[in-house]
Amino acid sequence: MEIKWREKARLMDGEAIRRALERIAHEIVERNTGIDDLVLVGVRRRGVPLAERLAGRIRAIEGRGVPVGILDITLYRDDLTMLDHQPQVHQTDIPFLVTGKRVVLVDDVIFTGRTVRAAMDAIMDLGRPGSIQLAVMLDRGHRELPVRPDYVGKSVPTSRREVVEVRLTETDGEDGVVILERT
Amino acid sequence: MLSKDLLGLEHLSRAAIEEILDTAGPMREIMHRSIKKVPALRGRTVVTLFYEASTRTRVSFELAAKYLSCDTIGVAAASSSVSKGESLKDTARTLAAMQPDIIVLRHPRAGAAALLAGEVPAHVVNAGDGAHEHPTQALLDLFTVREKKGRIEGLKVAIVGDIAHSRVARSNIWGFGRLGAQVCLAGPATLMPEAVQEMGARVVSLEEALTDADVVMTLRLQMERQKAGLLPSLGEYAALFGLNRERLALARPDALVMHPGPMNRGIEITPEVADGPQSVIVQQVENGVAVRMAVLYLIAGGGAKHETID
Secondary structure: OOOOEEEEEEEEEHHHHHHHHHHHHHHHHHHOOOOOOEEEEEEOOOHHHHHHHHHHHHHHHHOOOOOEEEEOOHHHOOOHHHOOOOOOOOOOEOOOOOOOOEEEEEEEEEOOOHHHHHHHHHHHHHOOOOEEEEEEEEEOOOOOOOOOOOEEEEEOOOOOOOEEEEEOHHHHOOOEEEEEEEO | OOOOOEOOOOOOOHHHHHHHHHHHHHHHHHHOOOOOOOOOOOOOEEEEEEOOOOOHHHHHHHHHHHHOOOEEEEEEHHHOHHHHOOOHHHHHHHHHOOOOOEEEEEEOOOOHHHHHHHHOOOEEEEEEEOOOEOHHHHHHHHHHHHHHHOOOOOOEEEEEOOOOOOHHHHHHHHHHHHOOOEEEEEOOHHHOOHHHHHHOOEEOOHHHHHOOOOEEEEOOOOOHHHHOOOOOOHHHHHHHHOEOHHHHOOOOOOOEEEOOOOOOEOOOEOHHHHOOOOEOHHHHHHHHHHHHHHHHHHHHOOOOOOOOOO
């Protein structure tokens, strides 16, 4: 039985995403008083192009770049035993040490907070970071764990039954944040 | 996508095989971390039940399980109640009563893993049953080749040696065939099973098998075969079938040299070739742990249906 989705609302368009990333990049640099020891780690799929775009914005602001890593949290999920079938595991590629670094996790949406919890556990297994901060494009509420983002593109209350999607050119062919509903 | 057990590659779909290979790559990254552990299978128990001696396969499975946070127990049959005459069925039921999640079995009789799988609710992984199948060996061979060559489809794979007694050969014939490679077999006629061509492999001369091969896989020659009168002498085998530099030159210049181990240096393979630039024998061992991690992860997966919201 295939579920059909329809776009119920568009929360952000490409321009809004671009401006949010610009603001977040400035906020990251400001709050960390520069980019020494700063590293970005993109979570799973859509966090990765967002991290890369942020790194580009930071390079434009500071004149030099920050390292970007890719984190797959599939093996750290807390729902593996409950899933009908295992999700595909992808490569984690963090080609630098995290010990002592200010790690900024980057993801598209924060919802229950369980993905962020898994990401923090994964980072901790790789070393002892100096600090971990979190940047998300969209906060849709409904936290189930005491996790909060440090940098947010947009905060929107949603219903649990709604599906929120951050679409990016790199993964979906266009930029936008949409709410989907079943038809 | 895997069912309850992994008994062999004969009936495993191409998609299932590729899923295992796709999962093994990320698993290998974990082996290079300082903390070689992810919590994915935390609290699951893996029992390795080996009725035949093994170092590499057993250690490979146990490390794979530990890297995924499983608890592991190894049972070596010689030092267990099996030496008192306990049957496989009884051993299986005894272990099953202790609620392990996964049993990895190596046994000298074909079909032993299937028998065990039918007796216990645990997931059963076949680590070699007689001369029948050794699926994780073939999977690691497939992974090694796919990584080095970028694909399996269309490759020419030569398997040389005692095919008749080789579960590694059988699983590889199924696996490489399913993924679209052409498998050629060569070896002494006394050690070549008649029906093997029905499995999709071609039996040819050594020269024809090696010519333009992309992969050359040599099998261990067991010393017992000479005693059983199947070979005139090991020296003659080495002279006629041993993989040396001249024979390897018949294959493509970028051909991979593979061996499931342990090697008899100087018999089925010369030290020069075994340690040469085309040899991926050591990588096979590393990839074996990653592939077994993938198998354990995928086989332990599943459970109650649950809708995920990410």
